[in-house]
Amino acid sequence: MINPTPPVAIEIRDLTKDFSLNLRGIKLRAVDNLTLSIPEGQVFGLLGPNGSGKSTTIKIILGLLDPTVGECKVFGVPSGRVDSRLNVGYLPEAPYFYRYLSGTELVRFYARICGVPRKRLDARVREVIDWVGLSGAAQRRVGTYSKGMLQRIGLAQALVHDPRLIILDEPTAGVDPVGSAEISELILKLKAQGKTVLITSHLLAQIEDICDRVAILDRGKLILEGNVHELVGQRERQALIVDPLPPEQLEELRGWLSARGHTLSAVEQPRARLDQLFLSRVSRPQKGGQE
Secondary structure, three states: OOOOOOOEEEEEEEEEEEEEOOOOOOEEEEEEEEEEEEEOOOEEEEEOOOOOOHHHHHHHHOOOOOOOEEEEEEOOEEOOOHHHHOOEEEEOOOOOOOOOOEHHHHHHHHHHHOOOOHHHHHHHHHHHHHHOOOHHHOOOEHHHOOHHHHHHHHHHHHHOOOOOEEEEEOOOOOOOHHHHHHHHHHHHHHHHOOOEEEEEOOOHHHHHHHOOEEEEEEOOEEEEEEEHHHHHOOOOOOOOOOOOOOHHHHHHHHHHHHHOOOOOOOOOOOOOOHHHHHHHHOOOOOOOOOO
């Protein structure tokens, strides 16, 4: 039985974007013949060094730039059309929010821009602020928020109109490990709700933990794309974790393996990841956003 192809949230075909550098016609190619398909209901990581074309690709998806060649569709609608953005929420890398507004006023402002019906406005604003864990700070001015709180209120404004696709550009940039872990948890909750999340990040450990698939760009070209576990897994090798063996038993194990055509390549002590160790030891802020 052939599994049906999952619905596609973003479809990019043969996409190229050139920028003119001067009046002599010299151009910079930011995206070079990119083809990419992002299924619905997944967390998809768009990776690459600075200048790889990630931001340009996101701007084309959002309809902020037109491609030089090729096409981009969001839920089947060309990204250049206004209606392609009705089901999209966006958190930029360095959002600028009006510092004199409270968290509630800020999210309400964006809710009205996004067309949330007036009869649902107040309830929806309270709902998303509570969902990102900022109910206790909802009446504080945004200018008093920490970096982690700003990212969470930014996520609230991106979600207030209940979009099907959420685009997060470096959502944990400048956020401490606790705040980063909380944002990762929120992203996984979005996935559980059936949302599609496109995320860019330089924190590759975070990407590995939360993403279903990733694409890596370099100088505008797609150099690698696929399932995270398949890309990082080493199927030709196995790791066995056992209690510490005395030297004589270790030698017996080597001989047993050798007699069967295998080699014990390395003997290492397992290590906990530093981010896991950190999060297991430090206290997290109480729900309510007091940081």
